Amino acid sequence: MNHENSLTDTPLLYEQSVEGRQGVRLPNLDVDETPLPPNMTRETLRLPELDELTVVRHFTRLSEKNFSVDRQFYPLGSCTMKYNPKINEDAAGLAGFRRAHPLLDAGRNQGALGLLYKLQECLKAVTGFAAFSLQCAAGAQGELAGALMIRRYHRDRKDSGRTRMLVPDSAHGTNPATCTMAGFSAETVPSDSAGAVDLGALKAACAGEKRATLAGLMITNPGTLGLFEPHIEEIIRTVHDAGGLVYGDGANLNALMGIIKPADLGFDVMHVNLHKTFSTPHGGGGPGAGALGAGATLKDYLPGPVAVYDGASYDLAAPAASIGRLKPFNGNFSVLVRAYTYLRILGPEGVRRASEYAVLNANYLRHLVRDDFPSAFGADRRCMHEFVASPCLGNGVTAMDIAKRLIDYGFHPPTVYFPLIVKEAFMVEPTETESKETLEAFAAALKAIAAEARAEPELLKTAPHHTPVGRLDETAAARKPVLRA
């Protein structure tokens, strides 16, 4: 354990300042000199004076205080923190992509437009959908776009009394939020005792008088409990029979790639989180991409423009009844380059193997820790790419205490307290890129922590102990951040 890893061993840049020290030498001025406002000159601004090496060391040291997939196991459930191969960065950094101006006319932008088109084609092949749009900057924006498409579809059919969107109670918080933003009322469907959608409740919400007001359903499969929804086809059929459409939250595609095509299950529209499943760095609110696929019913409503190809050249065009733009230009282009690189390197076989290993890793890890970390639902079933445990270690130790103690062991904590329907939820997603040795080391840490919980619970309740700052009041930390020690 690195006990020296404290913020206080890193002096502020100002504290390292030495009068007269210089890091850069600017070229001679080759334009007319314009005086700066008097309160913004070198003499009046308090600027640190530093050499380049000091600056490099300072920021490198700070960067090492963070958790990242490149340094540590990061089993943050639902977030698919897989390793992002460095070749993706090489491709995104190619000058032709990096410097491509989004306002270049199509004739001089064939490479970038060709990449967008080919990525759309790859995603169609993986999911089975008829068309893709790469506009959306995140999964949540894809959800909003998909919900707006469903709304437009009903309105175009003069069926605008359809205002209810069903959302399972295990859903990611963005699902009810985006349905509401799109003008629907989000209606919760309960889960049954096996953690699946309660079929009886779903059918009741689609039947009788309720039928005419049903807009659709937003659902993720596998569900947030890490279990494949056993009745998914019947669920989708029920909604379709009542005149509704089905939005698939595709954030959990990492369990299914190359094995099942969501379009074959009957989904009408679905986003794919390229920054999760297709390996582009994410977290901390960085750029993402929520590519949106649609089947025959909704494809003309996709956000646009999308890339098109006439057999000779690539261009951009809006789908026939597009809901319009959700983002300037073509989404987060460099994320799209990374996702395309990843897909082409894996190929169809590799994509399938990635999902198979993701599921294998989750099942192996779940098995290793099952005594202290029993699954909340479906312990007798195979889990998908993640599992949700409900640890009960006694002595008042909570899932949060375990998560904080894991940091002392050098692991990023799993997602805790989500999904909301699991008490003390502890949601672990190892991803396919982790080795058997890493999974076993993580399991050993969890076992050691379980032993500590029984013998020395205070150690957990006051964790973490080896970080620059200890246990934070998370609400206050978000609302009133203290950004310097």
Ligand SMILES: *Cc1c(COP(=O)(O)O)cnc(C)c1O
């Ligand atoms: C991550 C996630 C989302 C939202 O995706 P963002 O890209 O973060 O907006 C939605 N649903 C599930 C199940 C997720 O894991």
